[in-house]
Amino acid sequence: LFGARAALIGGCIGTSNTLAGQMFDVPVYGTAAHSFTMAFAHETDAFRAFVRTFPEHAILLIDTYDTLEGARRAAALGPAVRGVRLDGGDLLALSRAVREILDAAGLPRALIVASGDLNEERITALAAAGAPIDLYGVGTDLATSRDAPALGGVYKLVAIEAGGERRAVRKLGAEKATYPEPKQVYRRRGPDGRFTEDLVALASETLAGEPLLVAAIRGGEPCGPAPGLAEIRARARAQIEALPPGVRRLEQADAHPVRITPALHELAERLHPERT
Structure with missing residues (x-):
């Protein structure tokens, strides 16, 4: 909860933590889980159900099975789809291919969201390569610190006051x-x-x-x-x-x-x- 708050202070535009969104009055972002798609007999059925539930905010997770086929199925639903999410793989190549599919379907404003073990190095590399990704969802590497899991600190006296006198110490x-x-x-x-x-x-x-x-x-x-x-x-x-x-x-x-x-x-x- 407070990890979400810290992320917002650091510059994130929203959180997937719904309780944090309620407590701190900040935008909530999120998509379905892979398990949601797998609970349906067909991927298209899952997409349609999600769009019906979130008619103005549907970001469809398209890589449960075949990513590019998932992009085509999402695009077939038309403007009701706000965007799609890629959760792994070669995000540079996939985002470019998915962008082409969405544009060809007349959805140039549909967003591409990327997630999946992202950190500042991967995001910087994708941006530098011109990946057509609109939003990045960062979880583990935002709420934890792989390179410095502990913050060292010491508590030391700097002065002592006794008998009305103060003495500096080091x-x-x-x-x-x-x-x-x-x-x-x-x-x-x-x-x-x-x-x-x-x-x-x-x-x-x-x-x-x-x-x-x-x-x-x-x-x-x-x-x-x-x-x-x-x-x-x-x-x-x-x-x-x-x-x-x-x-x-x-x-x-x-x-x-x-x-x-x-x-x-x-x-x-x-x-x-x-x-x-």
């Missing part, structure tokens, strides 16, 4: 060294509005840029009303679009620059035992 050690004191992160933009760098600063510093860390809860109470899904989606889209093209590149992407302010660096150096 951890040293290979790969897990920390910086002392509470912090703020300032994101800077160039003249074109795109992000140029992030500065990690002491919370007591005030610098040019957008402060990214904003209090959400104080003393167990929310600091203000939570933004709605539409507002969150708009902000996420604006933030992504403000990234430089090199950072957004799928392969050999540039690293977004992150720097430590001199004040934070100097404090960390003073707390290093070899420098005291």
